[in-house]
Amino acid sequence: xAVLSDIRIDTVAPLPARASxxxxxxxxxxxxxxxxxxxxxxxxxxxxxxxxxxPFVAPGDPYKGAMLRRLKPIGDAFxxxxxxxxxxxxxxxxxYGGRLSLFMGVLPVACAFVIGSTLGVFAGYVGGWxxxxxxxxxxxxxxxxxxxxxxxLSGALGAGITNAVVSLTIVFIPPITRVAESVTTxxxxxxxxxxxxxxxxxxxxxxxxxxLGNVLGPIFVYATSLISVSMILASGLSFLGLGxxxxxxxxxxxxxTLRTAIYVQPAVAALPGAMIFITSISFNLLxxxxxxxxxxxx
Amino acid sequence: MSAILEASGAxxxxxxxxxxxxxxxxxxxxxxxxxxxxxxxxxxxMVRAVDGVDLEIFKGETLGIVGESGCGKSTTARLVMQIxxxxxxxxxxxxxAVGSPALGLQDYRRETQMVFQDSYASLNPRLTVEHTIAFGxxxxxxxxxxxxxxxxxxxxxxGLAPERFAAxxxxxxxxxxxxxxxxxxxxxxxxRLLILDEAVSALDKSVEAQVLNLLLDLKAEFGLTYMFxxxxxxxxxxxxDRVMVMYLGKAVEVGPSDVILKDxxxxxxxxxxxxxxxxxxxxxTEEAPLFGDxxxxxxxxxxxxxxxxxxxxxxxxxxxxxxxxxxxxxxxxHRVACHMADPSSGHPGAVxxxxxx
Amino acid sequence: xxxxxLKRLLYVTPVAIGVSIVCFLLIHITPGDPLSAILPSDAPLxxxxxxxxxxxxxxxLWVQYALWFWKVLHGDLGTSIATGRPVAAEVLRAVGNxxxxxxxxTLIGFTLGTFFxxxxxxxxxxxxxxxxSFVSVLGVSVPHYWLGMxxxxxxxxxxxxxxxxxxxxxxxxxxxxxxxxxRYIILPALTxxxxxxxxxxxxxxxxxxxxLDQEFVxxxxxxxxxxxxxFRHVVTNAAPTALAVMGLQLGYLLGGSILIETxxxxxxxxxxxxxxxxxxxxxxxxxxxLVLAMFFVALNLAVDVVQTALDPRIERA
Numbered sequence: 009x010a011v012l013s014d015i016r017i018d019t020v021a022p023l024p025a026r027a028s029x030x031x032x033x034x035x036x037x038x039x040x041x042x043x044x045x046x047x048x049x050x051x052x053x054x055x056x057x058x059x060x061x062x063p064f065v066a067p068g069d070p071y072k073g074a075m076l077r078r079l080k081p082i083g084d085a086f087x088x089x090x091x092x093x094x095x096x097x098x099x100x101x102x103x104y105g106g107r108l109s110l111f112m113g114v115l116p117v118a119c120a121f122v123i124g125s126t127l128g129v130f131a132g133y134v135g136g137w138x139x140x141x142x143x144x145x146x147x148x149x150x151x152x153x154x155x156x157x158x159x160x161l162s163g164a165l166g167a168g169i170t171n172a173v174v175s176l177t178i179v180f181i182p183p184i185t186r187v188a189e190s191v192t193t194x195x196x197x198x199x200x201x202x203x204x205x206x207x208x209x210x211x212x213x214x215x216x217x218x219x220l221g222n223v224l225g226p227i228f229v230y231a232t233s234l235i236s237v238s239m240i241l242a243s244g245l246s247f248l249g250l251g252x253x254x255x256x257x258x259x260x261x262x263x264x265t266l267r268t269a270i271y272v273q274p275a276v277a278a279l280p281g282a283m284i285f286i287t288s289i290s291f292n293l294l295x296x297x298x299x300x301x302x303x304x305x306x
Numbered sequence: 307m308s309a310i311l312e313a314s315g316a317x318x319x320x321x322x323x324x325x326x327x328x329x330x331x332x333x334x335x336x337x338x339x340x341x342x343x344x345x346x347x348x349x350x351x352m353v354r355a356v357d358g359v360d361l362e363i364f365k366g367e368t369l370g371i372v373g374e375s376g377c378g379k380s381t382t383a384r385l386v387m388q389i390x391x392x393x394x395x396x397x398x399x400x401x402x403a404v405g406s407p408a409l410g411l412q413d414y415r416r417e418t419q420m421v422f423q424d425s426y427a428s429l430n431p432r433l434t435v436e437h438t439i440a441f442g443x444x445x446x447x448x449x450x451x452x453x454x455x456x457x458x459x460x461x462x463x464x465g466l467a468p469e470r471f472a473a474x475x476x477x478x479x480x481x482x483x484x485x486x487x488x489x490x491x492x493x494x495x496x497x498r499l500l501i502l503d504e505a506v507s508a509l510d511k512s513v514e515a516q517v518l519n520l521l522l523d524l525k526a527e528f529g530l531t532y533m534f535x536x537x538x539x540x541x542x543x544x545x546x547d548r549v550m551v552m553y554l555g556k557a558v559e560v561g562p563s564d565v566i567l568k569d570x571x572x573x574x575x576x577x578x579x580x581x582x583x584x585x586x587x588x589x590x591t592e593e594a595p596l597f598g599d600x601x602x603x604x605x606x607x608x609x610x611x612x613x614x615x616x617x618x619x620x621x622x623x624x625x626x627x628x629x630x631x632x633x634x635x636x637x638x639x640h641r642v643a644c645h646m647a648d649p650s651s652g653h654p655g656a657v658x659x660x661x662x663x
Numbered sequence: 664x665x666x667x668x669l670k671r672l673l674y675v676t677p678v679a680i681g682v683s684i685v686c687f688l689l690i691h692i693t694p695g696d697p698l699s700a701i702l703p704s705d706a707p708l709x710x711x712x713x714x715x716x717x718x719x720x721x722x723x724l725w726v727q728y729a730l731w732f733w734k735v736l737h738g739d740l741g742t743s744i745a746t747g748r749p750v751a752a753e754v755l756r757a758v759g760n761x762x763x764x765x766x767x768x769t770l771i772g773f774t775l776g777t778f779f780x781x782x783x784x785x786x787x788x789x790x791x792x793x794x795x796s797f798v799s800v801l802g803v804s805v806p807h808y809w810l811g812m813x814x815x816x817x818x819x820x821x822x823x824x825x826x827x828x829x830x831x832x833x834x835x836x837x838x839x840x841x842x843x844x845x846r847y848i849i850l851p852a853l854t855x856x857x858x859x860x861x862x863x864x865x866x867x868x869x870x871x872x873x874x875l876d877q878e879f880v881x882x883x884x885x886x887x888x889x890x891x892x893x894f895r896h897v898v899t900n901a902a903p904t905a906l907a908v909m910g911l912q913l914g915y916l917l918g919g920s921i922l923i924e925t926x927x928x929x930x931x932x933x934x935x936x937x938x939x940x941x942x943x944x945x946x947x948x949x950x951x952x953l954v955l956a957m958f959f960v961a962l963n964l965a966v967d968v969v970q971t972a973l974d975p976r977i978e979r980a
Contacts, residue, residue, distance in 0.1 A: 031432055031475075148681030151960050153918030160952045163940040164689040199428035200438075202389055203488075207442035207495065208415040217441065221432040240806045244922050247808055248937060263809060274816040281809025289804035296800070 031225070038301040045297025048290040055287055059106030068097040070104040070257045079273045090276035092262065093269050094255075098276060101257040102283055108169070108258040109284065112251060113239030116173050120180035121231045127181070128188020129223060133196055133215055143189060149182045158241050162250040172251040176241060180234055187230045191223050229302060233295040236288035243284050259284050321365070323401040328362040329499055329531045330386065330418075335359045335395035337385055353603050355381040357555035359395075360630065363499070368525070368532040370546030370563060372539060372578070376603060378555040379535045383503045386533070387420050399499075416446065419492040423504035425484035429476040435461070436472040439491045446495065453494075460490040463527075464520060482513035486520065493524065501533045506541065518545060539582055543567050551575045554603055554611045557630060561640030571642040573616045610645065620645070622652045668968050675964050682960060683735070686953040687728050690945050740953065741946035745938070750950035753935060758954065760830060760837060761924070761931030765916040767852040772859030773909045776802075779860070780867025780905075787872050796868065802861020811854040811926040818850060825850050828928035837930070851927040855920070859912035866908045870901040903974040910966035914959045 039045055058065050073094035080091040082098075089098040131142040149157065161175030195201060196219070204214045243260025245251035252258040254265065262280035270277045323329075336359075338352040356378045363369045371379045384390045386397060388404065388411060399417060402409040422428040429438055439460055440453035448456070458468035464486040476484055485505060492500055502521070506514045518541065525532060534545050542549060542563065549566045551559040551574065559572040570576045600615075601607055607614050613623035622645055630641040645653035706714075722730075734741075740750040776799070783795035819827035830837065830847050874880065874897050883893055921933030928934065932951055939947035 144677065145681070147678050148685060151678050151682050151963070152685075152956050153915045153959055155915070155919030155921065156952060156955055156959075159921055159936060159940070160686075160689055160948070161692075163936070163948050164693050164945070166694060199422045199424055200430045203420070203422065203428050203491065204430075204441065206387060206389060206415060206420055207445055207491075208412050209441070209445040213445060217433075218430050222430065236804055240804075243806060244808060247922065248925060248940065250940065263812070267812065270812060270816050271820050274820060278809070278813055278816065281806055281812060284806045284809060285804065288806065289800060292800055292804045 035298070035301045039297055042297045042301065045294050045301075048293035048297070051286065051290040052294065055106050055283075055290075056110065058103050059110055062104045062107060066097075066100040066103040068100040070096060070100045071255055072096065079269055079276065081273055082275050082279075089279060090273060092266060092276070098279055101262060102259070102279060105257040105259045105262060105280065105283070106287075108252055108256060109239060109243060109260065109287070112169065112172060112176070112242035112246075112258070113287075114235055116176035116180055116242070117231055117234050117238050119173075119177040120184050120234075121227070123177070124181045124184030125188045125224065125227050128185040128190075128227070129192045129215065129219065131185070132189040132192025133211070133219060135193070135196070139189070139193075143186075146182045146185050149178070150186070154179050154237070155241065155244070158245060159248070159250070162245055167250050167253060169252050172242060172245050176238060176245075179241070180238065183234070184227065184231060188223065188227050191226050192219060195219055195222050225302060229295065229298050232291065232298060235295070236291040239284060239288050239291070321400070325365060327365070327401050328398075329365045329400055330361075330363040330533070331398040331401075332359065332361045332386065333396050333398075335382065335385055335397070336393045337381055337390060338393055351604055354555050354606060355603065356385060356392075357606070359552070359555070359557050361550055361557065361560070363531055363533055365498075365531055366529065367547040368534050368545055370542035370549040371533065371535045371552060372537060372542050372549060373552035374537060374578075374600065376554075376600065377552040378603075379552050380503055382552070383420065383501050383533065383535055387418060387501055388414065389420075416495050417497050418499045418501065419495055419497040420501040420503060421485070421488045421492050421505040423507055425481050425488055425508065426476060428488055429484060431476055434473050434475060435466075435479070435487050436468075438476075438487065439494050442491065442495045456494060457490070460493055461487075463493075463524070464490045466490075480513075481509050482517055485509060485517055489517075489520070489524070493528070496528075497530070499531045499533065501535070503535045504537070505534075507536060507538065514541070521545070539567065539578065551578070554601065554606050556611060556643065558612065558643045559641070560630065561642075565640055571640075571647055572612075572644050573618055573646075574612050577615075610643075618646060618653075618655050620653050620655070664972060667971060671964055671967055675960060679957065679960050682956045683732060683953065684728065686949055686956065687731050689949050689952065691724070693945065735953065740950035743939075743944055743947040745942040745944045745947070750947050753947065754932060754951050754954050756837070757930060757932045757935045757951075758958075760929060761917060761920050761933060764848065764851055764855065764924075764929060764931060765913055765920060767848060768855035768916055769859050769909060769913040771852060772856035772912065773863055773905075775856065776860040776863030777867050777905060779864040781871055783864065783868040784871025784875065787875075792868075795864065799861045799864030799868070802857045802864065804861075805857055807854055807857055808922040808926050810857060811850070811923055814850050814854055815926070830930050851923055851929050854926075855916055855923050859909070859916065862912055863905065863908055867901060867905055870904055871897055874900045903970050906973070907966050907970040910962060910969070914962040914966075917962075918955045918959050 067088070073092075073096040075095050077086065077091055078093055078095040080087045082088070082090045084090060087097045087099065089102065091097055092101060127142060127146075131139045152160070158175050158179045161178055162172055165171040165175060201214060201218055204218050209217075242251060243258070243263070246258050246260030247264045249264065252261050254261065259280040263277075263284075266277040266280065335356055337356040338354050340352050359378070359382055361369070361382075371382065373379050381390070385392045385395075388397075397404045399409060399414060404414045405411055429435075433441070436454050436457040439457035440450070443453040443456055444450060454472075458472055461468045461471055466483060466486055471479070471483070471487075476487075479487065488505070505521075506517050509517060521532070522545070524530065532545070534542065536542050546563040548561060549559075549563040550557050551566070551572065553574050559566060559570065559575050566575060567579065570579060601611070607624070609622075609624040609627050610616070610619075611627070613619040616623065626645075628643045628645045628648065630643045646655045738751055740754065742748070743750050743753060746753070779795040779798055783792045783799070786792050815827045818825045826847055827850075830844065880893060880896065883896065888896075917932075919933075920929075920931055921936050923929065924931050924933035925937050932955060936948065936951050938944070939951060
């Protein structure tokens with residue numbers, strides 16, 4: 009049998025001799041070239057920073073009100089964005105409000121991401137009847153419209169920030185679990201996972217080395233798209249009186265208490281909702297950009 | 307470093323059965339997929355992907371397995387590799403049953419490895435090339451540094467300079483380069499048997515030639531044994547010592563590759579060879595060598611599975627299934643599953659066929 | 664087809680039972696004595712004992728569930744603490760209003776959404792696409808209760824064209840499709856339509872872009888089919904999924920109407936839920952949620968069956 013070793017193996021198309029970028033590196037690069045996503049990221053960053061450094065950024069005290077100076081309009085010399093129904097400075101309340109609103113919006117999604125991914129990857133990798141049982145239980149919660157479930161749980165547990173976060177986490181676990189299970193099931197049948205199994209690796213090793221790296225990305229992007237929904241729901245719960253309680257500054261709650269003021273100072277009354285809107289749309293645009301950056305795969 | 311890998315496959319202490327013992331001996335391999343159970347508990351309507359296959363691979367040879375899509379060759383590979391569990395059948399590796407106390411699954415995995423068809427899907431897009439190759443040895447207890455060093459050495463062996471390729475990701479490689487990585491990965495555990503499941507089918511022809519030559523080099527260097535699966539008869543002819551032809555989940559002809567591919571005895575093999583278009587314009591294919599549609603693997607025809615498309619079909623062909631018959635050849639074993647090759651079958655063409663040289 | 668429907672029904676039944684279990688457990692996750700959840704605290708002692716026996720609070724949990732479930736099957740959803748009337752009656756009355764509002768909102772959302780989605784998908788990557796896509800992102804990102812407030816500010820407080828709250832003149836309890844009531848539904852329906860519009864626009868855009876990308880469209884064009892013909896092909900291919908999404912959105916609106924109904928004081932199930940929460944009227948809360956959730960499950964099933972009937976590619980086993 010002829011054994012030819014002289015056809016020199018190709019080292020064609022030499023790449024520049026620098027370390028190859030990993031997957032996330034290329035995603036980040038692509039994301040940075042997307043103007044819309046970058047603007048959205050900037051807005052979010054601004055809001056987060058303002059909320060984090062609220063005591064240094066805000067002009068006044070969010071709790072101190074003066075009944076004589078209530079419901080001043082926007083552009084007032086003293087209150088740049090007006091004052092609310094108890095005479096508190098709107099600008100200050102909005103900045104401080106970012107803390108609670110962001111917290112109540114992001115934390116449930118973060119918790120649901122951890123819990124849902126674990127459940128979903130486990131169910132997806134193991135397969136079989138374990139998968140079926142887990143997914144059916146998830147289906148039961150999926151059978152509720154999210155707003156209804158959030159309200160049901162919050163209504164039953166009672167008002168309060170902790171209860172609201174708990175109920176929202178439960179609301180977001182099913183969709184994340186579903187996505188996690190679906191992606192894991194797809195990856196599980198890929199050849200490289202089979203090759204890893206053929207190499208004699210155990211299940212945990214395979215999940216850790218081969219599955220997680222490929223699965224967490226899509227789940228994460230999906231989770232980011234849920235943040236805007238979570239913020240709207242969290243504020244909605246506060247709007248109904250099921251979330252934060254007065255006198256805490258929180259955008260949804262502020263919208264509630266200012267409702268009666270729409271005939272007197274409509275612009276001021278609408279401000280908290282505008283903040284929710286801006287934050288929510290920024291998260292959505294960023295999430296969309298992230299998804300596009302990830303979708304262009306070789 | 308290279309000394310570790312030199313001639314490890316032919317090391318005498320790993321060869322337990324001796325030169326006469328086939329490296330791989332498979333009997334009665336059966337795998338059915340799907341189907342439902344009817345009222346009596348029997349399964350019906352399943353896909354009989356592999357329906358009773360025997361094969362042997364001798365040490366140091368390359369057994370080619372050919373057949374059309376759906377004939378069960380990939381399933382056979384996966385069954386041998388124990389990626390799928392067989393419904394029935396016995397697999398002996400160097401004389402020891404796989405899964406027995408003498409040869410556990412984990413040990414078997416060090417002896418047999420596989421190279422898949424889709425070079426891109428078989429590589430984790432998130433791992434660098436060196437980590438992909440080092441994964442196997444690392445799992446089996448080798449330290450990270452040593453495993454990566456071994457990976458680098460293997461990369462050099464398959465023709466990819468480690469300083470340029472080790473830190474690359476799969477999407478930064480061409481198809482041929484990826485397949486080399488797959489081969490390096492398969493060799494990382496120092497197997498004795500390498501199963502190549504359509505390993506070159508997706509490559510451009512020129513690249514395919516390079517990879518095939520690489521495979522031959524590696525086989526000589528490491529003393530490997532190959533099971534080479536392909537639908538491309540030319541490639542099989544180039545690579546294999548012996549060939550097994552499969553049809554609808556069964557082996558229909560086994561024998562030395564030059565004998566089978568020049569002078570086939572089974573009508574299906576003849577038809578396969580005839581369907582290869584010739585480069586000679588005077589030698590056009592006038593008639594389609596095969597007629598009829600490929601039958602359903604769920605409900606194979608009774609008797610000989612090929613009889614519905616066979617020019618020489620006789621009544622006995624639909625009545626009884628021919629087994630892989632007795633040895634016809636002189637040197638290496640040549641067996642055919644056809645009534646025509648069996649003088650006692652009652653096929654009208656049997657005696658005439660036996661009188662062929 | 665019938666077989667498929669039956670199979671789906673069988674598949675959905677355990678989910679429906681699970682839903683009922685969750686609804687049942689709602690009372691039991693509230694802090695405090697479950698009895699205080701269903702009776703006002705100043706109820707006479709004999710009534711308390713009676714209720715305790717009837718609901719079986721001293722019995723194991725699954726027995727309580729069975730008792731409750733049995734009652735539900737007979738149409739008894741308990742009695743509202745606040746009004747003293749049977750929950751079932753209250754819910755039935757309110758459901759009609761919500762259904763009307765949700766249906767109108769979904770239709771508006773579907774029409775606008777398909778329009779934007781089509782434009783975006785057909786003229787992909789052009790400025791039209793970016794504009795239409797932006798509008799749909801807006802739809803999905805806006806807090807609709809805030810939008811309702813803004814619309815009320817503009818159209819009621821400032822321009823005084825439309826009434827700010829209620830379903831009819833003099834706070835009528837039910838909406839009827841007549842001249843007087845028409846003005847009352849405009850703002851709430853418009854507000855509510857924004858979310859389905861956003862979702863449907865995005866879905867349709869993706870569908871249309873996907874279909875146009877497929878090779879059979881190029882083949883059709885190569886064969887000389889005019890734009891209108893291609894358009895029709897796109898529509899027939901996109902329709903099943905788009906309609907399915909619309910159906911699901913209707914379900915979400917039914918279940919999620921509470922926020923809008925609170926803003927507009929619309930006398931529907933959402934408004935009922937709001938009242939139930941504030942008055943800690945747990946039987947009302949539980950009963951309303953059960954009805955709404957079951958509606959949603961039934962709707963999902965219907966959408967599933969209809970979509971399968973319309974789409975020849977899905978296997979009916």
